[in-house]
Amino acid sequence: MSASPIDIVIRCGDVFLTARLDDNETARQVAAILPITSEAGRWGEEIFFEIPLNCRLAPYARDLMQPGEIAFWPPGRALCVFWGRTPSSQEGEIRAASPVNPIGRVTGDIRALEQVQDGDEIVVERT
Numbered sequence: 213m214s215a216s217p218i219d220i221v222i223r224c225g226d227v228f229l230t231a232r233l234d235d236n237e238t239a240r241q242v243a244a245i246l247p248i249t250s251e252a253g254r255w256g257e258e259i260f261f262e263i264p265l266n267c268r269l270a271p272y273a274r275d276l277m278q279p280g281e282i283a284f285w286p287p288g289r290a291l292c293v294f295w296g297r298t299p300s301s302q303e304g305e306i307r308a309a310s311p312v313n314p315i316g317r318v319t320g321d322i323r324a325l326e327q328v329q330d331g332d333e334i335v336v337e338r339t
Contacts, residue, residue: 218243222293222318224252224259224334227327229320231282238267238284239315242291247337250291252328255309257296259328262289263336273311275300280322283312291315291336295322 218233220243233239242265250261269286277283277294285292285308292312300307328334 218316219319219339220246220316220336221339222334222336224325224328224332227324229318229322229324230339231316231318231320233282233316234314236270236272236313236315238270238313241265241267242284242315243338247335248291249333249335252330252332252334253290254328254330256298256301257306257326258292258294258298258308259325259334260285260288260290260292261334263291265289267313269311270313273313275308275311277306277308277312277314278317279306280318281306281314282316282318283308283314285309285312293318293322293325295325
């Protein structure tokens with residue numbers, strides 16, 4: 213039997229997004245350290261921010277993402293939220309810099325993240 217879904221919110225300035233974490237080891241590790249406050253960075257149509265978690269690349273890691281996916285990037289100890297093209301993307305795809313551990317999906321309007329700028333404070337917490 214799987215655990216109950218973990219719903220979270222991502223806040224950054226006027227941006228307020230709801231999201232749901234998957235039932236996998238990396239997502240459970242992220243949930244265990246919430247709330248998190250960090251500084252956002254932009255990489256194309258991706259935001260990322262460092263969190264206090266050391267975690268290995270998971271067997272389910274991948275670099276091709278879907279709009280709204282949330283993932284943990286082990287080399288940078290960063291959570292990433294994808295909504296469109298990154299500098300690594302080729303035509304018609306969303307590609308992380310290197311494989312990431314998918315941990316969930318935004319359930320709100322992901323395009324709101326276009327307002328987030330480098331250096332903005334970002335908060336992730338349970339609902």
